Amino acid sequence: MLRWLLMIVTVATPCVLGAEEADQFQAETRLYPEAPEFTVAPRNYKKKFRHDCTRCHEAEDADPEPRQLKTRHIREIDHGGNRFWCLTCHDGENMDFLRTSRNEKIKFDQSYLICGSCHANRQKDWYFGAHGKRVSGWQGDRVILACTQCHNPHSPATEARKPKPFPPVRIGLERQQPHIPAITQSWKP
Amino acid sequence: MASSKRNKEVKPEAVNQYRRGFLTRLGLTTATAVTSVSAHGAWSGKTMEDGFADFFQQHYRRMTEDELQETLRRIERKAKHQHGVRISCVDTPPLDGVVFGYAINVSKCKGYRDCVEACLEENNLAPDIRYISVLELDEGSMNLELADRYYEHEEVPVEGKFYMPVQCMQCDNPPCVKACPVNATWKESDGIVVIDYDWCIGCRYCMAACPYSARFFNWTQPELPAERINTNTNYLGNRPRPVGVVEKCHFCTQRTRMGRQPACQEACPTGARIFGNLLDPKSEIRYVLENKAVFRLKEDLGTEPKFWYFSDR
Numbered sequence: 001m002l003r004w005l006l007m008i009v010t011v012a013t014p015c016v017l018g019a020e021e022a023d024q025f026q027a028e029t030r031l032y033p034e035a036p037e038f039t040v041a042p043r044n045y046k047k048k049f050r051h052d053c054t055r056c057h058e059a060e061d062a063d064p065e066p067r068q069l070k071t072r073h074i075r076e077i078d079h080g081g082n083r084f085w086c087l088t089c090h091d092g093e094n095m096d097f098l099r100t101s102r103n104e105k106i107k108f109d110q111s112y113l114i115c116g117s118c119h120a121n122r123q124k125d126w127y128f129g130a131h132g133k134r135v136s137g138w139q140g141d142r143v144i145l146a147c148t149q150c151h152n153p154h155s156p157a158t159e160a161r162k163p164k165p166f167p168p169v170r171i172g173l174e175r176q177q178p179h180i181p182a183i184t185q186s187w188k189p
Numbered sequence: 190m191a192s193s194k195r196n197k198e199v200k201p202e203a204v205n206q207y208r209r210g211f212l213t214r215l216g217l218t219t220a221t222a223v224t225s226v227s228a229h230g231a232w233s234g235k236t237m238e239d240g241f242a243d244f245f246q247q248h249y250r251r252m253t254e255d256e257l258q259e260t261l262r263r264i265e266r267k268a269k270h271q272h273g274v275r276i277s278c279v280d281t282p283p284l285d286g287v288v289f290g291y292a293i294n295v296s297k298c299k300g301y302r303d304c305v306e307a308c309l310e311e312n313n314l315a316p317d318i319r320y321i322s323v324l325e326l327d328e329g330s331m332n333l334e335l336a337d338r339y340y341e342h343e344e345v346p347v348e349g350k351f352y353m354p355v356q357c358m359q360c361d362n363p364p365c366v367k368a369c370p371v372n373a374t375w376k377e378s379d380g381i382v383v384i385d386y387d388w389c390i391g392c393r394y395c396m397a398a399c400p401y402s403a404r405f406f407n408w409t410q411p412e413l414p415a416e417r418i419n420t421n422t423n424y425l426g427n428r429p430r431p432v433g434v435v436e437k438c439h440f441c442t443q444r445t446r447m448g449r450q451p452a453c454q455e456a457c458p459t460g461a462r463i464f465g466n467l468l469d470p471k472s473e474i475r476y477v478l479e480n481k482a483v484f485r486l487k488e489d490l491g492t493e494p495k496f497w498y499f500s501d502r
Contacts, residue, residue, distance in 0.1 A: 122501075128476040128480070129473025130463065130473065130499075131294075131460065133457070134473065137447075137448040137449045138449070138450055138465045138466065140448055150458075150459070158299055160299075160345060160346060161301065162343060162345075163323075163341075163342065164301065164306045166302075166339045167305070168316060169339075170317050170408070175339050178337050179334040
């Protein structure tokens with residue numbers, strides 16, 4: 001009897017949660033209905049972006065007071081000119097989710113709904129394909145990257161790095177220098 | 190007098206014997222030669238048949254389907270012999286209702302040159318050829334004569350500079366096509382300007398005609414290490430090229446005609462490159478052209494490039 005009860009609970013819980021999630025996560029299609037259909041590519045966060053917040057925050061509630069963060073946190077938030085605190089974007093009740101300025105609980109994959117609350121122009125471009133990157137082919141299903149798959153949300157500027165080597169010069173030739181125009185004397189009558 | 194003398198000395202039976210001997214020897218030699226050609230592959234690995242077929246190969250647009258298939262198989266055999274790699278060479282026709290266009294967001298390009306590297310690997314380029322040049326320019330200037338394509342920095346982007354990749358603009362009114370004296374280069378129905386490398390005579394008139402310096406000449410036999418060869422090749426695209434022909438960017442025909450993105454778009458880490466079908470009103474490229482302030486290089490020449498630039502600002 002107990003085994004059956006356990007089984008029912010195990011099977012039913014995700015279904016109920018799934019229905020609840022479906023209600024919560026219907027925010028995106030409202031913004032630009034005329035934008036072409038898309039799906040967001042599966043998350044492939046780099047290690048530095050990977051957070052398992054609920055591991056600690058299940059037991060301990062997130063402190064809404066801004067302060068110097070200690071272990072297992074990001075030391076600095078280089079975004080928003082020091083006006084941001086974790087709970088600006090993260091959901092205080094469940095740290096594995098985000099919360100938009102319209103108080104909608106969303107998944108990490110839907111980060112573009114939050115980014116758009118400040119960067120509306122970029123968000124519009126992203127919906128229509130002028131910003132961001134399409135990772136599928138140019139035809140067929142449109143699979144695009146979400147904001148946080150290129151930008152680190154805690155420091156969103158594109159990082160400077162060493163470029164790939166410059167093109168070789170054919171043997172026997174010299175590297176072509178930019179033409180510096182000779183300074184000519186100003187015309188005098 | 191001499192003939193009568195020979196007639197006197199050589200008997201008719203002997204002549205017959207001579208001739209018979211000669212014909213036997215000739216026959217044997219020919220048989221041996223043909224056997225060795227077909228069995229061992231004489232002519233430095235190429236069969237005599239392939240050698241002749243190469244010589245008499247038709248222009249791409251005049252080949253029948255059978256001739257084309259035969260040519261493709263021959264190209265594969267040649268690559269196996271020259272580079273020791275088994276490649277697959279196909280001919281993918283242009284798609285109906287598709288004209289390709291490209292747009293680059295110069296605000297997003299950071300000058301990493303990832304596109305240049307990806308192109309090198311994808312298109313089996315000779316070590317001294319790059320289809321894409323990333324130009325480094327001073328912010329606020331558009332003087333291409335002052336652009337540096339050989340920039341070397343510890344880190345890019347450099348303060349006060351911006352980066353602008355240039356490659357073949359796939360002009361709608363291509364001057365290179367007009368300059369070619371043998372019709373070895375032409376514009377396909379999907380807007381890509383292609384080259385039949387086997388028809389090119391290497392006169393380089395097209396290079397002189399191109400205002401974007403987008404064409405390159407193989408001065409030597411391209412050295413392609415076997416491990417670097419991309420085996421997915423296309424007749425008008427990235428198949429290994431012979432010495433003495435001109436080549437250029439072809440929007441990765443081997444990928445884009447199969448619905449994939451060009452290698453440079455796929456490699457771009459900042460999403461600065463937008464590729465798509467100009468005839469599809471819902472495509473990203475159309476959104477860019479309709480909603481952004483776009484410009485093209487050397488527009489005043491009337492070449493009508495299908496390659497646009499825009500910025501976020």
